[in-house]
Amino acid sequence: MMDEITTELFEHLVELAAFAFNPEEAEYLRRELNQQLKAVRQLEAVPLDESIPPASHGVTYNSETKPELREDVWEPCDNPDEILGQAPQVEDGYIVVPDIPHTKLD
Amino acid sequence: MSILDKSAFSIAESIKAGELSAVVVLDAALDRIAAVDGRPGSLGVGELSQEDKTKVHAFITLTEERAREQAENIDARVSAGETVGPLSGVPITIKDIYCVKDTPSTAASRILANFTAPYTATAVKRLEAAGALTLGKVNLDEFTYGSSTESSAFQPSTRNPWDMERVPGGSSGGSTASVAAGEALLSLGTDTAGSIRQPAAFCGVVGLKPTYGRVSRYGLIAFGSSLDCPGPVARDVRDAAMMLSVMAGADPRDSTAAREPIPDYLESLEKGIEGMRIGLSPDYMQITFPDPDTGELVRQSLPVEIREATLRAAEILAEQGAEIVENVPMPNTIYGIPAYFVVSRVEAASNLHRYDGVKYGCRTNSEFRNLREMYRKTRAEGFGLQPKLRILMGMYVSAAQYSEEYYQRALRVRSLIRSDFEAAFDPKGAYRVDALLTPTTPTTAFKMADIYGDSVLMQYADQLTVPANHAGVPGISIPGGVSDEGLPIGIQLLASDFKEETLFRVGHAFEQATADADWRRVKPQVLRDM
Numbered sequence: 001m002m003d004e005i006t007t008e009l010f011e012h013l014v015e016l017a018a019f020a021f022n023p024e025e026a027e028y029l030r031r032e033l034n035q036q037l038k039a040v041r042q043l044e045a046v047p048l049d050e051s052i053p054p055a056s057h058g059v060t061y062n063s064e065t066k067p068e069l070r071e072d073v074w075e076p077c078d079n080p081d082e083i084l085g086q087a088p089q090v091e092d093g094y095i096v097v098p099d100i101p102h103t104k105l106d
Numbered sequence: 107m108s109i110l111d112k113s114a115f116s117i118a119e120s121i122k123a124g125e126l127s128a129v130v131v132l133d134a135a136l137d138r139i140a141a142v143d144g145r146p147g148s149l150g151v152g153e154l155s156q157e158d159k160t161k162v163h164a165f166i167t168l169t170e171e172r173a174r175e176q177a178e179n180i181d182a183r184v185s186a187g188e189t190v191g192p193l194s195g196v197p198i199t200i201k202d203i204y205c206v207k208d209t210p211s212t213a214a215s216r217i218l219a220n221f222t223a224p225y226t227a228t229a230v231k232r233l234e235a236a237g238a239l240t241l242g243k244v245n246l247d248e249f250t251y252g253s254s255t256e257s258s259a260f261q262p263s264t265r266n267p268w269d270m271e272r273v274p275g276g277s278s279g280g281s282t283a284s285v286a287a288g289e290a291l292l293s294l295g296t297d298t299a300g301s302i303r304q305p306a307a308f309c310g311v312v313g314l315k316p317t318y319g320r321v322s323r324y325g326l327i328a329f330g331s332s333l334d335c336p337g338p339v340a341r342d343v344r345d346a347a348m349m350l351s352v353m354a355g356a357d358p359r360d361s362t363a364a365r366e367p368i369p370d371y372l373e374s375l376e377k378g379i380e381g382m383r384i385g386l387s388p389d390y391m392q393i394t395f396p397d398p399d400t401g402e403l404v405r406q407s408l409p410v411e412i413r414e415a416t417l418r419a420a421e422i423l424a425e426q427g428a429e430i431v432e433n434v435p436m437p438n439t440i441y442g443i444p445a446y447f448v449v450s451r452v453e454a455a456s457n458l459h460r461y462d463g464v465k466y467g468c469r470t471n472s473e474f475r476n477l478r479e480m481y482r483k484t485r486a487e488g489f490g491l492q493p494k495l496r497i498l499m500g501m502y503v504s505a506a507q508y509s510e511e512y513y514q515r516a517l518r519v520r521s522l523i524r525s526d527f528e529a530a531f532d533p534k535g536a537y538r539v540d541a542l543l544t545p546t547t548p549t550t551a552f553k554m555a556d557i558y559g560d561s562v563l564m565q566y567a568d569q570l571t572v573p574a575n576h577a578g579v580p581g582i583s584i585p586g587g588v589s590d591e592g593l594p595i596g597i598q599l600l601a602s603d604f605k606e607e608t609l610f611r612v613g614h615a616f617e618q619a620t621a622d623a624d625w626r627r628v629k630p631q632v633l634r635d636m
Contacts, residue, residue: 018482032561042444054517057332058578065364082224086466099476
């Protein structure tokens with residue numbers, strides 16, 4: 001059977017994910033993806049009629065257990081410098097990023 | 107006998123009564139760490155020495171000063187006649203996937219190696235407020251992505267205190283190993299597919315995955331947001347119950363933490379199990395593994411020792427007055443891992459997009475021309491192969507053209523897995539069980555490097571634990587025996603939503619009934635000469 005994730009498809013995914021691999025890593029990752037998808041293919045055998053909804057999580061909340069929305073009030077952060085201090089590049093309290101590539105639209 | 111052989115419960119009682127000093131307990135724990143742990147996990151460690159192979163390596167970061175300040179504070183308050191919290195003087199470790207203010211919080215990943223948390227996770231905050239002594243942050247699979255702790259970027263990765271050639275399980279391997287080796291009395295782990303219960307089984311300790319929403323996830327570095335559950339690792343059920351009592355409950359900072367009352371878990375422990383209905387399911391008594399050559403999935407029977415430990419536990423519980431209900435059907439158990447390959451990867455990919463070298467964490471040191479190249483180089487250098495594999499898979503199965511076939515289908519299969527549990531626990535249904543009794547893992551602890559790299563085989567280590575994550579229901583793994591090779595065997599109990607109390611009652615009854623069993627006297631290798 002042909003691999004579901006072909007070399008071309010793999011390269012496309014790598015581009016989307018903003019990664020870069022050497023040939024050995026690429027081969028390993030592509031093989032693992034295809035092996036995992038073989039396991040996932042088991043789900044095709046599951047009979048699913050229209051009445052079965054998707055579950056975004058297991059436990060259902062009711063009106064009593066559902067967390068209350070917080071009031072929409074702002075709270076000052078007591079350590080903004082500490083948080084900004086984690087950023088690799090900061091100037092005058094702003095986080096700095098390198099040039100953003102632009103594509104000219106015709 | 108060392109103080110560290112006592113339970114957390116009894117240590118806290120002695121400290122509260124002024125009979126024991128928290129500083130003395132802390133020093134004992136630090137001595138134990140110095141004796142058994144070896145060098146902490148770090149980046150770029152090179153070849154392991156022979157000595158490395160005889161140490162546990164649970165820790166990434168030891169926070170001795172923090173713990174000493176906490177211990178001195180407890181002792182001072184006890185001397186002043188003040189009331190102190192229920193975990194007073196109990197040394198704990200924290201899986202390094204939680205933010206703890208002013209400590210490195212790495213997720214065992216290079217991309218967060220330089221990150222110091224500016225705030226503390228709710229669960230940790232509550233443990234510290236209850237008087238626990240925070241010894242430090244312990245190792246895990248990178249971003250929790252694994253079942254052996256070997257994928258940590260911080261090497262040497264943790265070894266199993268029962269047999270240093272074997273893995274502690276994972277991803278909470280540092281948590282369970284630190285508790286098994288007596289370095290800590292309790293540890294805070296996380297469970298997304300079995301990451302507390304599977305390593306608890308491998309290390310011969312108690313591990314609880316609470317109900318989804320029972321414990322706040324605020325400050326937990328996210329993996330699968332609809333599956334992640336913070337939970338306790340302990341040496342006995344009472345200690346796990348005590349730890350959950352402190353951590354559980356609503357949190358304004360987590361919109362999934364349920365407003366559900368917290369029962370008195372400790373009081374309910376003593377209620378016994380007379381008349382409780384405990385189910386066995388044939389669907390948990392067989393296992394599935396991919397054939398190493400073809401990759402095709404093959405159904406197998408459980409290893410005899412694991413099967414027998416589970417059935418023996420059923421007999422013991424029956425002797426304690428429980429009614430055993432056989433043949434409870436859980437037919438969708440086999441789809442747990444395939445559905446998980448989809449659901450967890452989509453959530454992981456989404457959660458990992460935030461690590462981009464802009465706001466915190468590592469940024470590439472190499473040259474870049476623009477933002478996109480900076481992202482690419484940062485992520486290529488910062489993430490290990492397992493996170494990359496998860497991101498690629500998550501992006502593929504949720505892409506617009508494949509989402510219906512994969513993601514939507516997996517979410518609907520998740521509903522079916524949930525419906526198995528609802529039918530088993532339904533008080534008006536055919537089975538009406540209070541708890542299900544199953545093995546925790548398909549094997550005992552495997553050898554280091556045996557499985558690592560085979561992402562499918564590694565994932566199937568979670569096949570008996572993952573259904574509870576899909577369904578959201580609580581599960582506990584407790585020691586149920588020791589194999590001929592001298593390795594711990596875990597048994598699992600599962601109950602319906604927010605019925606952790608039931609798990610504790612059954613687990614405690616089993617512990618009481620087996621207190622004098624021969625296998626209880628077998629100690630982890632690392633403690634045998636102490």
